[in-house]
Amino acid sequence: MTVQKTIQIGNPKLRQVCEDVSFPLSEQDIQLGYDLVDTMDSAGLVGEAAVQIGVMKRVFVMGLEKEKKDESDENEFELCICYNPTITQFSDKKEFGREGCxxxxxxxxxxxxxxxxxxxxxxYDRTGQKHVKKFDGLFARIAQHEIDHLDGILFLDRMDDPTQLYDIDELPRKTDDHTE
Ligand SMILES: [Zn+2]
Incomplete structure (x- = not known):
């Protein structure tokens, strides 16, 4: 288990565009995926992009910790290590949701x-196999948040209304609190 330090806003790396990995993956790139999972889990997050541990590659992980997973959650999905991800379709329907990072x-x-x-x-997964999956709700949001990271974009940039920003100690009560 290799937990890496998560870099913070103000670090110029978080504003740069990351580069694709090439296949077959190097040992280092495979390890990167596992390090991201360990780092995400140890910080109690639901997503983590490579750039957040200072690696400028188009890789992110997302998943819910099992103990946090709600029984009624219809997503079968638990953990995903995504190499060179792209979003190929967006729904016209939009919704607001609370995000942290x-x-x-x-x-x-x-x-x-x-x-x-x-x-x-x-x-692509670590073996180089391509996957195409549809996501709705929370996982769609996490994937969009993480891919934004790969392009140097933070959730603050997506907020229209800065009055809707809350410290964790001042949060209005709501059920879907997740941090990516
Ligand atoms: Zn984030």
Whole structure:
């Protein structure tokens, strides 16, 4: 298990565009995926992009910790390590949701962000196999947040209304609190 340091807003790396990995993956790139999972889990996050541990490659992970997973959650999905991900479809329907980020105040700042409700995500796994999956709701939001990271974009940039920004100690009660 290799937990890496999550870099914070103000670090110029978080504003740069990351580069595709090439296949077959190097040992280093395979390890990168596992390090991201370990780092995400240890910080209690639901997503983490490579740039957040200072690696400028188009790789992110997302998943819910099992103990956090709600029984009624219809997503079968638990953990995904995505190499060279792209979103190939966005729904016209958008919705607001609360987001936090491990690279902004160590995940202790949350804001309302409007994003397309569902997406189609194309990515490669560590063996180089291509996957195309549709996601709705939370996972669609996480994937969009993480892919933004790969392009140097933070959730703060997506907020229209800065009054809808809350420290974790001042959050209005709501059920879907997740930090990416
Ligand atoms: Zn983030």
């Amino acid at each position: 491990g690279s902004i105040a160590y995940g202790k700042l949350f804001g309302q962000v409007e994003r397309p409700k569902s997406i189609e995500l194309e990515y």
